[in-house]
Amino acid sequence: xxxxxxxxxxxxxxxxxxxxxxxxxxxxxxxxxxxxxxxxxxxxxxxxxxxxxxxxxxxxxxxxxxxxxxxxxxxxxxxxxxxxxxxxxxxxxxxxxxxxxxxxxxxxxxxxxxxxxxxxxxxxxxxxxxxxxxxxxxxxxxxxxxxxxxxxxxxxxxxxxxxxxxxxxxxxxxxxxxxxxxxxxxxxxxxxxxxxxxxxxxxxxxxxxxxxxxxxxxxxxxxxxxxxxxxxxxxxxxxxxxxxxxxxxxxxxxxxxxxxxxxxxxxxxxxxxxxxxxxxxxxxxxxxxx
Numbered sequence: 001x002x003x004x005x006x007x008x009x010x011x012x013x014x015x016x017x018x019x020x021x022x023x024x025x026x027x028x029x030x031x032x033x034x035x036x037x038x039x040x041x042x043x044x045x046x047x048x049x050x051x052x053x054x055x056x057x058x059x060x061x062x063x064x065x066x067x068x069x070x071x072x073x074x075x076x077x078x079x080x081x082x083x084x085x086x087x088x089x090x091x092x093x094x095x096x097x098x099x100x101x102x103x104x105x106x107x108x109x110x111x112x113x114x115x116x117x118x119x120x121x122x123x124x125x126x127x128x129x130x131x132x133x134x135x136x137x138x139x140x141x142x143x144x145x146x147x148x149x150x151x152x153x154x155x156x157x158x159x160x161x162x163x164x165x166x167x168x169x170x171x172x173x174x175x176x177x178x179x180x181x182x183x184x185x186x187x188x189x190x191x192x193x194x195x196x197x198x199x200x201x202x203x204x205x206x207x208x209x210x211x212x213x214x215x216x217x218x219x220x221x222x223x224x225x226x227x228x229x230x231x232x233x234x235x236x237x238x239x240x241x242x243x244x245x246x247x248x249x250x251x252x253x254x255x256x257x258x259x260x261x262x263x264x265x266x267x268x269x270x271x272x273x274x275x276x277x278x279x280x281x282x283x284x285x286x287x288x289x290x
Contacts, residue, residue, distance in 0.1 A: 097257045100211060101249060103233055105261035107207040108243050110200045114138045115157065117180050117193040120164070121145075128162060133180060156186040204238050206245055208261075 118134040128148055135144040137155060144155075148162035161181040168174050178195035193199055203221040210217075210228065217226045217233075225234040230252055237246035249257045 101247075101257070101259045101261075102211055102228070102231070103208045103217075103247065103249075103261070104211055105206070105245055105263055106209050106216065107205075108238060108240055108245065108263070109205045109207070110240055111203055111205055112138055113191065113193075113199040113201055115155075115182065115191075115193065116198060117178065117195050118143060119195060120178055122164070128164065131162070131164075133159075133162065135180075153185075156184065158183045158185060160190065204240060206235055206238060208233070208235075208247070 114137065116136045116138065118136045120134060121132040123130040131148060132145045133148060135146060137144060146159070148159055151158040159180065159182055163179045165177045166174070167177070180193045182191050182193065184191055191199065206219045208217045208219065209215065219226070219235045222235055222238060225232055232250040234248045234250065235245060236248050236258070239245070243263050245261050247259055247261055249259070251257070
């Protein structure tokens with residue numbers, strides 16, 4: 001009985017499937033899905049894009065760095081305190097060596113201008129034409145007594161202007177400042193000399209000595225160099241305040257070596273003495289600045 005019911009249900013299912021298939025074939029659905037594009041209710045007008053003219057930029061040519069120098073904007077210099085309690089700065093591109101550097105620093109000299117204003121003798125304060133200007137010649141050591149309109153072909157100068165300014169500050173202190181403007185006919189420069197104030201040239205001379213032979217070399221300004229055989233020594237920087245120089249040593253087929261040199265007879269940062277009487281404790285050094 002159960003088998004008959006199962007067969008009956010299966011027959012009914014097959015019949016319904018056949019009837020539905022026949023109905024789908026005989027009466028197909030012709031209604032398709034219509035795809036419609038949205039209608040634009042608002043019209044848009046085109047907008048012309050602005051045009052920009054090209055600007056010609058003139059970039060300066062990068063200057064060539066010194067041979068053996070490495071420029072690093074984010075690397076600060078090395079700062080330390082030497083045995084005399086002074087701050088010493090060393091650039092970050094140092095390449096040192098344990099081998100002897102070969103030269104020592106003897107002198108760092110600021111070259112005084114060949115004339116210095118020593119003073120003046122004022123005969124009549126209201127008439128500066130009667131004043132005698134005391135000018136010291138560095139070349140021969142003579143003191144010249146000259147009026148304000150002087151000119152000398154022998155010494156190579158011409159006085160352009162002479163002024164004596166008397167001023168009183170806020171505290172009531174009285175001060176006198178004498179200024180002499182001269183034209184150096186040898187160089188064509190105009191120099192302003194002030195009483196009681198030394199005037200120096202831009203160049204600074206440095207004296208270096210060879211360690212082996214004690215032979216001395218005078219270098220006038222940064223960039224000056226000399227050779228010992230095929231080894232070149234070049235002066236890269238000068239600090240008159242610290243009395244130090246930076247020298248680079250160029251050896252063929254080797255990396256350049258840069259050293260910070262102090263005056264030869266002065267104690268260096270590496271010559272630390274263990275005697276308490278000859279050394280500076282770091283705390284004492286910093287206390288001396290405050």
